[in-house]
Amino acid sequence: MAAELWAEAAALQWSTNRVVIAHHDFVCALLDALTKREAARPQRAPCFVGRWSASHMQPHRSVVAGEHGASFSNWRHHNTGITVLDISAAGHVFVRTVNTVTHLAAEPSLVSGVKS
Amino acid sequence: MRLSLGNLALGAMISSSRVCIVGASASVAESPPARLRLALVRHGESLNNVHEAVSVEAYQTGRVADPALSPRGQRQAELLAIHLGGEGGAALNLQPIDELWVSPHRRTLQTAAPLAAALGLTPLVATRYFESGGVFEAKDGTYTSYHAHGGLTRLQMRDEFPTYSLPDDVTETG
Numbered sequence: 001m002a003a004e005l006w007a008e009a010a011a012l013q014w015s016t017n018r019v020v021i022a023h024h025d026f027v028c029a030l031l032d033a034l035t036k037r038e039a040a041r042p043q044r045a046p047c048f049v050g051r052w053s054a055s056h057m058q059p060h061r062s063v064v065a066g067e068h069g070a071s072f073s074n075w076r077h078h079n080t081g082i083t084v085l086d087i088s089a090a091g092h093v094f095v096r097t098v099n100t101v102t103h104l105a106a107e108p109s110l111v112s113g114v115k116s
Numbered sequence: 117m118r119l120s121l122g123n124l125a126l127g128a129m130i131s132s133s134r135v136c137i138v139g140a141s142a143s144v145a146e147s148p149p150a151r152l153r154l155a156l157v158r159h160g161e162s163l164n165n166v167h168e169a170v171s172v173e174a175y176q177t178g179r180v181a182d183p184a185l186s187p188r189g190q191r192q193a194e195l196l197a198i199h200l201g202g203e204g205g206a207a208l209n210l211q212p213i214d215e216l217w218v219s220p221h222r223r224t225l226q227t228a229a230p231l232a233a234a235l236g237l238t239p240l241v242a243t244r245y246f247e248s249g250g251v252f253e254a255k256d257g258t259y260t261s262y263h264a265h266g267g268l269t270r271l272q273m274r275d276e277f278p279t280y281s282l283p284d285d286v287t288e289t290g
Contacts, residue, residue: 001244009152018215019155019200021228022245026219027156077158079165080192080227082200084208087152096153097208103199110192112161112169 002033009087024113027083028075034085034093079113080104155210157196160189162223182267185226193227201234213237219245220267220286225277232279239280241273 077083081099088094104110166186167178185193198204205211216237218228228239268276270286 004244005152005154009150012150012152015148015150015153016214017153017155017210017212018217019157019210019213019231020245021157021159021216021218021224021231021239023219023221023224024158026245027158030156079158079161079189080196081158082196082208083156084210085154085156087154089150100208103195103204104192107191107195110188110195112188112192113158113165 001030005034005087006091010089010091012089024077027077031075031083031085031095034087035095075099076114078104078111081113153210155200155208155213157227159185159221159223159227160192160196161186162189165189182222184222189223190226194230196227197230197234200231215240217242217245218280219243220273222268222276225268225273225280228280229277239277241277241280241282241286243283243285 075083075098077099078101080103081101083098083100084096086094086096101111162183163186164175164179164183166188167175200208200210200213205213213235216228216232216235216239218224218239218241220241220243224245225239225241231237232239268286269288270282271288273280273282273286
């Protein structure tokens, strides 16, 4: 899956915003696969340059550290939690936000799916 | 991003926020590099999630292979749609949302429905966005061994989600 996404990103002629409704383990495994290669690069910092970098949020700390192996336990996702990441044409992965549930903030009883 | 009318006449095609230059003489100022932005969203709470939150025993007793959303999961999906279709989507720099992909499980298909309606998008069902282990049942309810379950058949999916685009590998056997 990660390889397919990298190939898609490399072939893009223009930027695309895609929402994927999937599953906890799928999202965790995909994040592992995407960030593992990014962490293995000689330069671990995201490669976005110029003025666009200023508009990006700081990545999740564990993504930059990149010391983890493939495991579902590296990530947590609430039900309808949103994780946003960019894949550049060069294959760099930049995680913009992880498991945000601000849409549930007004009704905290709706937050579910992660054991404390 | 700046384009003059003269450049447009030379072949710059504009579609919403996208700019694709087809004429060599067209100029675009400071165009950001193309990138694929993914918003990975976990489905709303399923009935299996409800059992799971109660106890292992409740989960093993009540679990079904392809559960529907719980009432709370439905509400989560509705709020997700409002959020991504409005200010939340803008705050996440996701607008316009160009594509909506969804795994072929009932809980993800149901989660996508309000968002698809809010965005006016056709959900694209993809079997590659699959749950770990797939759709499965515990043999004899013992949870010591499992067998694959076909999930929704093509006919069932068409019936329950008529506006969704189905790939060829969603078949009559699920």
